[in-house]
Amino acid sequence: MVRRLVVINMLITLIIMSAVTGCWSRREIETLAIVSGVGVDLVEVDGKRMYRFTAQVVKPGQLAGGEAAGGRGGGGVQKPYLVSSTLGKTIWEAERNFTTQTSRKMFLSHTEVVVIGEKLAREGIQPVLEFIQRKHDFRETTLLLVAMGPADTTLMAAAGLEKVTARDISDMVVNTRRASVSFPLVTREAISMLQSSGSQAILPRVIHIPYGHKGVPTGLRLNGAAVFKKDKLVGWLTPEETRGWMWVTKRVVSGVVPIPVPGKPGENRISTEISRATASITPSIKNGRLVIKVKINEEGGVGEIPAPGLDPTEPEVVQQMEQFLAEAIRREVLAALRRAQEEYRSDIFGFGDTVHRAYPKVWKKMEKRWNEEFFPNLEVRVEVEASIRRVGMSGKALSPK
Amino acid sequence: MKKDGRLVFRKLVKPVKAAMKNVKKQNSRKKQELNPDPTGIRTWEQYELSACLEDNLQNLRAVFRDAGDFFIREFTIGTNEPVKAAVLFFEGLNDKKLVVDAILKPLILEMREIPPELWAKAPIRVIRERILCSTDLNELTEWNQVIERVLDAEVVLLVDGSPVALALGAKEWEARGVMQPENEATVRGPRHSFNETLRTNTALLRRIIKSPLLKTESLYIGRHTRTHVVLAYLERLVDEDVLAEVHRRLSRIEIDGVLESGYLEELIEDNPYSPFPTMEISERPDKVAAAILEGRIAIMTDGTPVTLIVPTLFVQFLEASEDYYLRYPTSIIVRFLRLLVLNAALLLPSLYVAVTTFHQEMIPTPLLISIAGAREGTPFPALVEALLMELAFETLREAGLRLPRVVGQAVSIVGALVIGEAAVRAGLVSSAMVIVVAFTGIASFALPSYTMASGLRLLRFPMIIMAGFLGLYGILLLSLWILIHLMSMRSFGVPYLSPISPSNYREVIRMLLMRAPWWAQTERPRVIGHQDSRRQVEGLKPRPPKR
Numbered sequence: 001m002v003r004r005l006v007v008i009n010m011l012i013t014l015i016i017m018s019a020v021t022g023c024w025s026r027r028e029i030e031t032l033a034i035v036s037g038v039g040v041d042l043v044e045v046d047g048k049r050m051y052r053f054t055a056q057v058v059k060p061g062q063l064a065g066g067e068a069a070g071g072r073g074g075g076g077v078q079k080p081y082l083v084s085s086t087l088g089k090t091i092w093e094a095e096r097n098f099t100t101q102t103s104r105k106m107f108l109s110h111t112e113v114v115v116i117g118e119k120l121a122r123e124g125i126q127p128v129l130e131f132i133q134r135k136h137d138f139r140e141t142t143l144l145l146v147a148m149g150p151a152d153t154t155l156m157a158a159a160g161l162e163k164v165t166a167r168d169i170s171d172m173v174v175n176t177r178r179a180s181v182s183f184p185l186v187t188r189e190a191i192s193m194l195q196s197s198g199s200q201a202i203l204p205r206v207i208h209i210p211y212g213h214k215g216v217p218t219g220l221r222l223n224g225a226a227v228f229k230k231d232k233l234v235g236w237l238t239p240e241e242t243r244g245w246m247w248v249t250k251r252v253v254s255g256v257v258p259i260p261v262p263g264k265p266g267e268n269r270i271s272t273e274i275s276r277a278t279a280s281i282t283p284s285i286k287n288g289r290l291v292i293k294v295k296i297n298e299e300g301g302v303g304e305i306p307a308p309g310l311d312p313t314e315p316e317v318v319q320q321m322e323q324f325l326a327e328a329i330r331r332e333v334l335a336a337l338r339r340a341q342e343e344y345r346s347d348i349f350g351f352g353d354t355v356h357r358a359y360p361k362v363w364k365k366m367e368k369r370w371n372e373e374f375f376p377n378l379e380v381r382v383e384v385e386a387s388i389r390r391v392g393m394s395g396k397a398l399s400p401k
Numbered sequence: 402m403k404k405d406g407r408l409v410f411r412k413l414v415k416p417v418k419a420a421m422k423n424v425k426k427q428n429s430r431k432k433q434e435l436n437p438d439p440t441g442i443r444t445w446e447q448y449e450l451s452a453c454l455e456d457n458l459q460n461l462r463a464v465f466r467d468a469g470d471f472f473i474r475e476f477t478i479g480t481n482e483p484v485k486a487a488v489l490f491f492e493g494l495n496d497k498k499l500v501v502d503a504i505l506k507p508l509i510l511e512m513r514e515i516p517p518e519l520w521a522k523a524p525i526r527v528i529r530e531r532i533l534c535s536t537d538l539n540e541l542t543e544w545n546q547v548i549e550r551v552l553d554a555e556v557v558l559l560v561d562g563s564p565v566a567l568a569l570g571a572k573e574w575e576a577r578g579v580m581q582p583e584n585e586a587t588v589r590g591p592r593h594s595f596n597e598t599l600r601t602n603t604a605l606l607r608r609i610i611k612s613p614l615l616k617t618e619s620l621y622i623g624r625h626t627r628t629h630v631v632l633a634y635l636e637r638l639v640d641e642d643v644l645a646e647v648h649r650r651l652s653r654i655e656i657d658g659v660l661e662s663g664y665l666e667e668l669i670e671d672n673p674y675s676p677f678p679t680m681e682i683s684e685r686p687d688k689v690a691a692a693i694l695e696g697r698i699a700i701m702t703d704g705t706p707v708t709l710i711v712p713t714l715f716v717q718f719l720e721a722s723e724d725y726y727l728r729y730p731t732s733i734i735v736r737f738l739r740l741l742v743l744n745a746a747l748l749l750p751s752l753y754v755a756v757t758t759f760h761q762e763m764i765p766t767p768l769l770i771s772i773a774g775a776r777e778g779t780p781f782p783a784l785v786e787a788l789l790m791e792l793a794f795e796t797l798r799e800a801g802l803r804l805p806r807v808v809g810q811a812v813s814i815v816g817a818l819v820i821g822e823a824a825v826r827a828g829l830v831s832s833a834m835v836i837v838v839a840f841t842g843i844a845s846f847a848l849p850s851y852t853m854a855s856g857l858r859l860l861r862f863p864m865i866i867m868a869g870f871l872g873l874y875g876i877l878l879l880s881l882w883i884l885i886h887l888m889s890m891r892s893f894g895v896p897y898l899s900p901i902s903p904s905n906y907r908e909v910i911r912m913l914l915m916r917a918p919w920w921a922q923t924e925r926p927r928v929i930g931h932q933d934s935r936r937q938v939e940g941l942k943p944r945p946p947k948r
Contacts, residue, residue, distance in 0.1 A: 027759075060772075
């Protein structure tokens, strides 16, 4: 009898407990506002500095398609997302103010891109990265971008092939690797760049072109990069300079490098496709002077030859093409170096880190004045070794007769 | 003679009265103390048969009074000096033609050829050795034997003047033939199944294992039903301790009746409160034979085709007999599939509930969006939705099981249309949940063992509730609890989770992850067949002849 009483009591307790506790931190999936892109701007409202938090929220009912969307009176005309901006004295306050505008709780775990507005970037991106790092629901793999201009218009741009703009941007970031004029950079990497004294932050750039201008197509562009000094934006890199930086930092995956035609100087250019590229940075101290040696190895293939009859399999032609290719790559690297050293005085290449590793004691003395004094005057020797491995599906170049 | 008979008579009437008195006395006792012998048969043990036929018949009529199917056929044995005799039987349980041809005809008509001096000396011996043409013949001297034999469908012959009865086996009754197994169908392998007649079943087994070591021990369980139970095992292979344990557990059963092996299963299992079965059941002779060859014991019950196999390990519930007939690469893939299915049947709905209500960050973005899209506008939280759908599915399954086959189809159509299609259309449940529940249902049917699948189905509900209240943490808690429970279990003293725990990696690979090809199956499962662990010689792998 006693045992039976104990069992009954336990059962009653369990039933009451489950009723009393409720479902702590339970949130049904349809009560969430799934944010896929976030933009952060700095704006002046009535003379006050305010953060503007822009969120692109997907509307799952319209995105998922199928019965859910079709069954409830065609929402085909509506955009499958909502872009909404809020203001606040801090980023988090702005984010929380979102609740005054929408019916659902903002759910940031699936944020794919965070776009930082140009003005905010110039003032410093520390608040943004701190916010992302400290807030529990952001992923460390969220992509970071800097917009030329405000961030909110970027997210308001019409989506291209994908249904949601943020998704479009994040897929574009991955896709541009095939041209190597932009690069994916996740928040984790940006945070570590920001914290290292031997390298400066650099973020990919996104441009929104709302109106056509002299044959330039409208829409979103993903190219170039934003150069930072500490956490402040100091300037931009052009697409070519960006690739120059990417060669050194081993970020080049693929891309097309045009080179002059061997033996036929002129406007025409041979396309070569990058198929593999590696680089090594070795600092050395000779006669008390710090010298950085950058060695780049590239392998490529010929893509198109606008020179009738040229045989790309001939050893001499190949040798010359390889030389031109090396020269073209070298020029890109030097352009990037010049920008960083002379104009921005920001060690985006991370040369400081290599010095730190190779000569820790020397670095101790240089660390404080590295960007202002040592890096701009640093001697960097760039060596490029390019080789052409493939010539494509045909032999001699097509020659009309 | 008469005086003698009277003496015997007095002695004989006593047992009837004593037995009846015994019954009354014991029935009036306290409820807890059960009468171990409600039929009074044991009381008869001390009494022997009388030489007087009349007395014997009187006693028998007293025992079987009001039993309309009990027959006593009295006749006269056709010797020169006529002797009275009687056959006793229950109608419908015997081959009447055989009774007439093998008993009555020779006794009445063919007795004249027997030399009278032989007859006078030992009449029963003459009948036994010269007259009766029957393969199954026993001499009985005690009352309880006579009663038991008659009840067990034998024909008993009583002859006036001798205190010995003869029991003849002429059992024959209406029974189902050997048919295809209904619940354990295979693509490859034998197609016959046990039926309700125990003798047929043991014969099917004996036809597979033609070894003198195959023992079939008989037991009778059930105070009223006296159900015939047979333990079948291979001597020298079976673990003596396990066998002794089976004997011990079966012998302590005192119950009115055993109608199905399920009665025995619940009365002798190790963990009566567990949702997991510790005994394998099968209606396939080949599967039972395979188990016996592993050193296990089959408990066969009269009246049911379902045989219990003990001891059984957890991993053996994931095996089907077909695994060993199909070629081994297929079987290996199927094994992996079953492991997956095992987890799906237990965890899938709860994982869905946990992930969609607590851990949305774990779902890939496109999937999250489509689930959110599907759930948009559904009225219930995921937990309630899951419970409702599971209940609906269980109802459908139960209805399909019990309904006549003709109606069954209507049920499945209504179920599929109403619950699946219409509920989603009406926005009552999300289509994602329908998919999850449907797949879980199919997964639980993909397990070869029905009893194991039922156990898992039972655990699915607490699992969903835990997931709904505590998320993945809850699932983990309950899973750990189940795992601890499984580890503590034993099947007739054999660790239930072996070879996983206590671990034997070779066997984990051989029994759980893989199905070794037959030329590599050199050993029996260690915890069961350790008495004689070698199954076959090494080096049976086929190869080209050596030159």
